[in-house]
Amino acid sequence: MATTKPITFDSVGSPLSGGLVDKLRLSAMISQEINLLLKDNANLRNTALLSYQGSINGSGSDTVRVRLAGLDGYDSMAAATSENSDESGNTTALTINSADLVAARQFIIYEMDDLASMTGFGGSDIDPFRIAQSIAGSYETRFAELTGVAAASFTTTAGLNTTTLSVDDFFDAIFELEQASSGSGAPGPYAAVLAPKALTELQDSLRNETGNAVSRMQSSMDMLSAKGENYAGNLFGVDVYRSAHVNENASSGFDNFVISPMALGYVDGIPAGVQGSADLMSMGKVVVEFDRRAMSASTFICGHAYLGLGIIEDARGVKLLSKR
Amino acid sequence: MTDYSRFAQPWEQKTEVQTRIPKKANSRFFFAHNPENWELKMIEGYSMTEEGKRKKQKTPMLLPVLSSIHEVPGVNGTRAVGSRIDSSIMRTNLLDQGWTIIDPIKHDYIRVYPAHKGNYHTSKWIRLEKVGRRVIEHFDSDSFDEWRIEIMKSGVLNPPHPQIAALRLISMNRAMSRLERDQHIPEIANRLKTKQTELKNTKAAIARVEKLGGLAYEL
Helix, strand or coil, X not given: CCCCCCCCCCCCCCHHHCCCECCCECCCCCCCCCCCCCCCCCCCCCCCCEEEXXXXXXXXXXXXXXXEECCCCXXXXXXXXXXXXXXXXXXCCCCEEEEEEECEEEEEEEEEEHHHHHCCCCCCCCCHHHHHHHHHHHXXXXXXXXXXXXXXXXXXXXXXXXXXXXXXXXXXXXXXXXCHHHHCCCCCCEEEEECHHHHHHHHHHHHCCCCHHHHCCHHHHHHHCCCCCCEEXXXXXXXXXXXXXXXXXXXXXXXXXXXXXCCEEEEEECCCCCCCCCCEEEECCXXXXXXXXXXXXEEEEEEEEEEEEEECCHHHXXXXXXXX | CCCHHHHCCCCCCCCCCCCCEEEECCCCEEEEECCCCEEEEEEEEEEECCCCCEEEEEEEEEEECCEEEECCCCECCCEEECCEEECHHHHXXXXXXXXXXXXXXXXXXXXXXXXXXXXXXXXXXXXXXXECCEEEEEECHHHXXXXXXXXXXXXXXXXXXXXXXHHHHHHHHHHHHHXXXXXXXXXXXXXXXXXXXXXXXXXXHHHHHXXXXXXXHCC
16 A cells, blocks of 8 residues: 655655655765766877977077988989099089977966865865876877877878878878889888778778778778777778877868878977976976965966977878868 | 936846857968869859850869968967967978968958867858757858969969879879779779769860960869
């Protein structure tokens, strides 16, 4: 037999029916663990594909000028006119070039008030220290973003902003690198960084391949299998990476790119011996400081990095356009 | 006695909060063109028949592939100087390598939207729309092509060098030769036919530039 006044979780019927929620029970219990939202902070920083050109610390400038010279076979010899001809008028001009990499301040700042901090569950709950730890990941994301922007200035292009990425476009990019600099060719290894949509289009194009040389390659099959990380596989000798930070151009396309070593480089700087800083944490390339605002009972968590990325030798990279 | 009622304002519900598009902010950019980069487009126009009637026709044209060069402090020599962004090193490098920079102020092609953590810069031919969780982009390619034809006609960019444009034919031939062996498969035969048509039109566009120079962009 049903009672007339059951004890329920929710208020059933009239408000006087005595639901426990919000008084004796919680409307929602929050999970103990803080789970991470999807992110993409993978980049090529610690690979041989990006050339580290040093730190600006103590260098006297915010800029590193990468010196480039045509040596070790860049210039060929010539036959003398005769065995005793005076060739002093035929000296060779040394080919030189340079690329400037300028480090600039990159930042991220969070503000957290004391009430938000003190009500945390402790452990790895959100507090200024957990935020500081997170900032190290923000640096990696920024690095990937700047890599994408830098690569958008490569002169040579393959593919089009109006078509999806295909195996033909991929081949074109490889051929452009192989015949770069008037046929000298950029030495490998090559790596392609593709927007996720472009990668799926390339996989679609691979599935539709009919030529046995391509469709029966083991690496072609490997490229089609889904992988969790940003490395998608090796296709025709090119390491393929997926990145959400490939530049979106204003012609409704993606500026995917294929590079060889020394196409792109970077410089950085790390503040050291910061005067007046009471609480400073050096986390790899990033410095995190806490700025206390007692008047508003809050703490700013400031992360700073000094980073510069750029094209070192344009001929060593190709922009691989695809439709957005 | 003071009557405060004349200080009162009629109550009004705040109807609009500042709208921000659900996209990550990006930096400002400018369009630049390198003389190596062209793409084939079939442009619709009208011609007069012998009987004096207007006839619709498509003309193959090589239009410039424009690169969006973003000005981000720390990238390609760009730096923040005071409160402004100084991209002069990057611009000088581009000019040294033969690029032409298309001034955004003079040609008015940038549109700026408030976005997540700043502004989102894009071109005026991209229209953004939110559908469900996604931001859909509509690109008005016809207007973009018209604008590119205008900058060619007005001499902002020089017409393509026929030899440079012909380099495209090499990659097109390569793509066709990969298909030729399997042309007994109807789907492949169709793809091959499309590529053959594209090759023919590219050759026609190159011939048009060779014959007419800058006037190739007059319909």
